[in-house]
Amino acid sequence: MLKNMSSFFVRTLREDPADAEVTSHKLLVRAGYIRRTAPGIYTWLPLGLQVLKRIEKVVREEMDAVGAQEVHFPALLPAEPYQKTNRWEEYGPTLFKLRDRKAADYLLAPTHEEMFTLLVKDMYSSYKDLPVTLYQIQTKYRDEARPRAGLIRGREFVMKDAYSFDIDQEGLNTSYDLQRQAYQRIFERLGLEYVICSAMSGAMGGSRSEEFLHPCEIGEDTFVRSPGGYAAxxxxxxxxVPAPVDATNVPAFSVHETPGxxxxxxxxxxxxxxxPRAEGDWTAANMLxxxxxxxxxPDGExxxxxxxxxxxxEVDMKRVEAAVSPAEVEMASAADFENHPELVAGYLGPQACGPNSPLRTVDEDGKISGSVRLLVDPRVVEGTSWIAGGNEVDKHVYNLVMGRDFTADxxxxxxxxxxxDPAPDGSGPLELARGIEIGHIFxxxxxxxxxxxxxxxxxxGKxxxxxxxxxxxxxxxxLAALAESCNDENGLAWPxxxxxxxLQVLATGKGEELFETAGSIAKAVSDAGFDVLYDDRPKVSAGVKFADAELLGMPYVLVVGRGLKDGVVELRDxxxxxxxxxxxxxxxxxxLRVLEENRESNR
Amino acid sequence: MLKNMSSFFVRTLREDPADAEVTSHKLLVRAGYIRRTAPGIYTWLPLGLQVLKRIEKVVREEMDAVGAQEVHFPALLPAEPYQKTNRWEEYGPTLFKLRDRKAADYLLAPTHEEMFTLLVKDMYSSYKDLPVTLYQIQTKYRDEARPRAGLIRGREFVMKDAYSFDIDQEGLNTSYDLQRQAYQRIFERLGLEYVICSAMSGAMGGSRSEEFLHPCEIGEDTFVRSPGGYAAxxxxxxxxVPAPVDATNVPAFSVHETPGxxxxxxxxxxxxxxxPRAEGDWTAANMLxxxxxxxxxPDGExxxxxxxxxxxxEVDMKRVEAAVSPAEVEMASAADFENHPELVAGYLGPQACGPNSPLRTVDEDGKISGSVRLLVDPRVVEGTSWIAGGNEVDKHVYNLVMGRDFTADxxxxxxxxxxxDPAPDGSGPLELARGIEIGHIFxxxxxxxxxxxxxxxxxxGKxxxxxxxxxxxxxxxxLAALAESCNDENGLAWPxxxxxxxLQVLATGKGEELFETAGSIAKAVSDAGFDVLYDDRPKVSAGVKFADAELLGMPYVLVVGRGLKDGVVELRDxxxxxxxxxxxxxxxxxxLRVLEENRESNR
Known part of the structure; x- marks a missing residue:
């Protein structure tokens, strides 16, 4: 493929777009790869579309290599299957819902578990048909509350989703491992650093789950790793969970004034x-x-x-969110406190809530009411002693012992x-890092x-x-994660x-001969099967051509310019x-020798 | 590519699906190419997806060949641009509309004129940037009142849409002709018969417009052609329009009883x-x-x-629909007649409506009211004489002359x-045919x-x-149009x-040697770059394998069966x-020789 810059549909911007916060977003817009159409919704320009296709090709090859078969589902789906699995409700406002002209409910699919399940049900009926893994590369929709960082958290985005079907857990383990290996190969071929983290499966349900995270400062996900190889x-x-503590010698709890x-x-x-106490100063670790x-x-309650x-x-609301999923969580509002006068803001202690509250009642079906639920950190084990709120303004309780003076739900x-913090598997102290979720297997x-x-x-026969x-x-x-790592201060820099x-060929100078030379080299390289962008713009300065080439980021740039009178051209990496x-x-x-040598290079 | 039928995701059906009326729909479902997900919404199974990709490849090659550049727009779009062009209203219930979590209006794009216009506006600013033609292959949405015939009229479908931008009409003519030629090459390469018909541009606006119709009995479009090459x-x-008629000798009109x-x-x-009249029997042609x-x-009025x-x-409501677009049209309801007691059903004549009605008033701004509008067929020229309704039950008017006794709006x-009927360009009598609209250029x-x-x-500088x-x-x-023409009574038959x-290889028989032979030929052909489906199912009868192969429709079928003991296999076309x-x-x-010879064949 050979394109001439003079007619190629691209325009570079010298300024960062006002709404862009992260490097990939800024550069992809400035270099004319994508354009924003609406919040979290982007248009692919020719350059961006070409990179997207290159990634899709690698994904497709690795899916095919492990025997996954490609299909393609609609994005517009009837509500019914999602109602049956309850995700119609569970997804909440993240689901784009609409009605057709007959007032039937539809959705724009955020993911396709239901549809793949129904398709296999339609086609297959025997264990002999299994295992089968199906996949698609398709447009997905999620009405994110806060679309951000360009393509990193969009509302319309491209996803490869695959689904495996097995007769038993052993089969599932094999299918899961095949996908896991395919993912490793995909990211390795693309040159995208990744860490495989244990994950919670959240709204997806199910048991084993791992995330592929690309370590990156601007990532939304926090993950941890230990020297012993644990990552989550x-x-x-x-x-x-610490062992229970012997509280025999802890004095009875007492309420004290703690004004202000x-x-x-x-x-x-x-x-x-x-x-003051004999064992040394109180610290925040003694407070509850x-x-x-x-x-x-999900039912709205x-x-x-x-x-x-x-x-x-501190409470980490993302961890709370994961722990209570599919419920959504937020800090209690003023109205919530008004509805619960027993919860004294700033002086709340465990005796005013949970099983110890005098308000707590449990009916025959085990349904609790009267007092709100109290959940505690796993470190709050039997026998641990705490300073806690006294449930009255300016009062705290001292020597409040878990299991003796209060319990939790x-x-x-x-x-x-x-x-x-220690890794749960004993593999050493955890290190914290941030990453972009690039893959997820469940x-x-x-x-x-x-x-x-x-x-x-x-x-x-059963x-x-x-x-x-x-x-x-x-x-x-x-693509965004790759753009985030493939750049320098002058622009993108693709492998x-x-x-x-x-290759990008720049004709930097004047004269028919110069343009003829540049054009003929561009054509020769293109004819040999490589994709070449030839900057043939007649009235554009060398400086602008250099700057554009750096911004656009092709791996090799050929400069046909001043050196030509001495019979030389310059190949830049x-x-x-x-x-x-x-x-x-x-x-x-x-x-051609250099390009051929690096054809599949991801460095 | 080599796939084994034993694990390939396909199941054939012996019975036609209940909702399928046309051959392509029946066969594509029975042969496991597509599955219905909702009315007018289909899922692509591996076989169907592969054919779709083959068509997309041809379309892409021919677009690239005329210099069109590929981009990709979102399907989910903000309402605003469509409000500016009024299509938000004009599309009526055919437009899928929805709101996001912030109650902003969105649509699922039925076509992308607005977005391409805005993109070029964003990127370009000078006549030097033009011409440019952009295209995408993308999923479109139209909430059809009557989705039908499988993929032929769907609600979610794949479309290639291209848009050209020129500084003047001469440039537009060139861009239009390039696309027109590309379309001819696309359909020729695919082996899809087509007729280029003059068309009305309907809701799209604009001037010149042609449709590419595939002549086909089940087509929804009626088109005409003349021996002289006219097609529309x-x-x-x-x-x-006939010349005016001299009505000097026509007697004054008279009202007569016509009971029943x-x-x-x-x-x-x-x-x-x-x-009775002297000039010969009255015929229906004398009646109005x-x-x-x-x-x-569009405003709902x-x-x-x-x-x-x-x-x-007869009135052809599709012609009426095209003539009154963007308004929608239907037969008047009982309520409409109640609101207009002057319109006597069964005995309505032109004197009770239009400019001749005593009810008609025209205000200063030229706005008419009082009587409804009367539009007449172009053959109802000045001086023509008619028998028309008398606007009273059991009465008709005779010798009612256009221009003398009534006029129209x-x-x-x-x-x-x-x-x-005569072709409008004088190229002879029209022949009527039906077709499927496969392309449209405007x-x-x-x-x-x-x-x-x-x-x-x-x-x-202006x-x-x-x-x-x-x-x-x-x-x-x-794809559906091609399936409609590439089949016989046993199933699909693709070029x-x-x-x-x-190639589909069938192992019809028993024994390790037979399967080994079949498998090794399948592999050899696949290794040479062709796509092979190997029916390796061990316990399936030869009859079922033959029937499945005929239904699936691969162009060449190799049978490794009974003949093997005599050292021969059979290649079927x-x-x-x-x-x-x-x-x-x-x-x-x-x-390999046969496949190579026919690699690009569309017969």
Whole structure:
């Protein structure tokens, strides 16, 4: 493919777009790869579309290599299957819903578990038909509350989603591993660094789940890793539970005045001053911090709940969100506090909520009411002693012992993970990092097959519910993640495997001969099967051509300019900044040698 | 590519699906190419997706060959640009509309004129940037009132849409011709018969417009052609207007009793019996038939209107629809008649409506009211004399002369076109045929550029509104049209250029050697770059394998069966039904020779 810059549909911008915060977004817009159409919705210009196709090709090849078969579902889907699995409700406002002219409910699919399940149910009926893994590369829709970072969190985006169908768990393990290996090969071929993290499966249901994260400062996901090789999404990290503590010698709890000690810092200071203890200074770790949140359950019910964690940690709302999914969570509102006068803001302690509250009643069916639920951090084990709110303004309780003076309705992974926390598998202290989620693989198990009645006959002629896996790559997000790592201060810098053009030829100078030479080299390289962009613009300065080439980021740039009178042209390597002079007569051959050598390169 | 049938995601059906009326729909479902997901919404299975990709490849190559550049727009679009051009309203219920979580209006794009216009406006500013033609292959959405015939009229479908941008009409003519030629090459390469018909541009606006129709009995479009080469969509045919008639000798009109003559037939019979004339028998051609219709204008206003045509013709509502677009039209309802007591059903004549009605008033601004509008067929010229309704039950008016006794608010192309009608260009009598619209090209002119303010500086430094063209191929519909012509009573029968697999190898028999032979030929052909489907199912009878192969429709079928003991295999040509025996040792080489020879064949 050979394109002339003079007629190629691209315009570069010298300024960053006003709405762009991250490098990939800025550069992809400035270099004319994409344009914003609406919040979180982008148009692919010729350059961007070409990179997207290159990524799709790699994804497709690796899917085909593990025997996954490609199909293509509609994006516009009837509501019914999603109602059966309850996701019509669970997705909440993230689901784009609409009605057709007959007032039938439809949605724009955020993911396709239901449809693949129904398709296999339609086509297959026996264990002999299994295993099968199907995939598509398709446009997905999610009405994100906060679309951001260009292609990284969009509302319309391209995704590869695959689904495996097996007769049993052993089969699912094999299918899952095949996809996992395919993902490793995809990201390796693309040159995209990744970490495989244990993950929570959230609204997807199911058991085993791992995320492929691209480590990157601007990533939305926090993950952890240990020297021993443990890696997990922050949401999925479980806190090692300490052994119970012997509280025999802890004095009975007592309520004390703590005037004005509304903050953790003030309470620690006040306690050390007025109620010092022999074992050493009180610290925030001795305080029990009670946080009031409000859940919105899929059925719309709002539930106020108290979370109690050690006072030296903050509540991580993303971890809470994952823990309570599919319910949504936010901090309790003023109205919530008005509805619950027993929850005294700033002085709340565990005795005013949970099982210990005098308001608590449990009916015959085990349904609790009267007092809100209290969930505690796993570190709040039997026998631990705390300073907690006294449930009255300016009062706190000292020596309040878990299991003796209060109990909880359960535990919750709500506290932030800290650098240096122990890995749950004992593999050492955790290090925190940020990343972009580029892939996610799930063992769904039987959730969808049960909801939609996907059964086949097994070897004994009995019906068996099929076991499923679900595997996604955010294709357009991968492009953004790659742009995030393939750039320097002058613009994009693509490796060969991704670049929309392998070579950009610049005619920097005047005269028919110069343009003829540049044009004929461009044509020769293109004729040999490489993609070439020839900057043939007649009245554009060398400086502008150089700057545009750096911004556009093709891996090799050939400059046909001043040197031509001495019979040489210059081949530049965009990524390492090196340049070599080539005699004109040998230029095409030498360029072809270099391109051929690096054809699949991802460096 | 080599796929084994034992694990390939396909299941054939022996019975036609209940909802399928046309051959392509029946066969594509039965052979496992597509599945219905919702009315007018289909899922592509591996076989169907492969054919779709083959068509897309041809379309892409021919677009690239004429210099069109590929981009990709979102399907989910903000309402605003479509509001500016008024299509947000004009599309009516055919437009899928929805709101996002912030209650902003969005649509699923039925076509993208607005977005391409805005993109070029964003990127370009000078006549030097032009011409440019951009295209995409993309999913489109139209909430059809009556989705039908499988992929032929769907609600979610794949379309190639291209848009040209020129500084002047001369440029537009060139861009239009390039697309027109590309379309001819696309359909020729695919082997899809087509007729280029003059068309009305309907809701698209603009001037020149042609449709590419595939002649086909099940097509929804009626078109006409003349021996002299005229071809047009029935909606676009204009009636040659006869010269005015001298009505000097026509007696004054008179009202007569015509008891019970409510139908055209009864009126002709009654007239000949009771009011015979010297010039010969009355025929239906002497009667003026008045039909009451109701328009719904884009602003929602309902307008009752009378159409009068010669009594020997029927009103063609599709022609009316095209003539009144963007208004929608239907027959008047009982309520409409109640609102207009002056319109006496069955006895309506032109004196009760239009400019001649005593109810008619015209205000200072020329706005008419009081009586509904009367539009007449172009054949109802000055001086023509008619028997028309008397506007009272059981009464008709005789010798009612146009221009003398009544006038109209205008003419309308409402009457059906008949076999033998004269072509408007004088090229002979028209022949009627049906076809499937597979492509449509429009000269849009400045409509969209004006509405969205797309201007560039011209050579004199003045701003000029850009002139546009719009060009569409219904890619998924083309697939259906091809399936409609590539089949016989046993199933599909694809040419090489379209077939999902070039060769299907059948192992029909038992024994390791037979499967080994079949498998190794399949592999050899696949290794040489062809796509092979190997029916390796161990316990499936030869009869079922033959039937499946015929239904699936690959162009060549190799049977490795009974003949193997004599050292021969059989190569069948699916389309002409011939078969040749090949010695096993030479089979791969001979098959490769045949496939190579026919690689791009569309026969």
């Amino acid at each position: 999404n922050a949401e999925a990290v479980t806190t090692p 000690a509304k903050t953790m810092e003030a309470l620690v200071e006040y306690s050390n001053e007025h109620y 911090k009670s946080v009031v949140v409000a859940l919105t359950h 709002r539930e106020v709940m108290v979370i109690a964690i050690p006072g030296d940690r 359960g535990t919750i992974e709500a506290a932030e993970i800290r650098e240096g 063992q769904l198990g039987k959730k969808y097959a049960e909801a939609l009645d996907l059964k086949v006959l097994d070897q004994n 019906t068996q519910v099929v076991t499923m896996g679900s595997y996604g790559v955010g294709v357009s997000r991968v 060969m495997i991704l670049a929309p053009f392998h 965009r990524r390492n900044g090196t340049a070599v002079e080539l005699p004109v007569a040998e230029a095409s051959a030498e360029i | 969509n029935a909606e676009a045919v204009t009636t040659p 003559a409510k139908t055209m037939e009864a009126l002709v019979e009654y007239s000949n019996e009771h009011y 038939k008045s039909v009451v219709v109701a328009l719904t204008h 309902r307008e009752v209107m009378v159409i009068a045509i010669p009594g020997d013709r 205008g003419t309308i192309e409402a009457a059906e076109i008949r076999e033998g 000269q849009l002119g400045k409509k969209y550029a004006e509405a969205l303010d797309l201007k560039v500086l011209d050579q004199n 701003t000029q509104v850009v002139t546009m063209g719009s060009y569409g191929v219904g890619v998924s519909r083309v 090489m250029i379209l077939a999902p697999f070039h 699916r389309r002409n039904g011939t078969a040749v025996e090949l010695p096993v040792a030479e089979a791969s080489a001979e098959i």
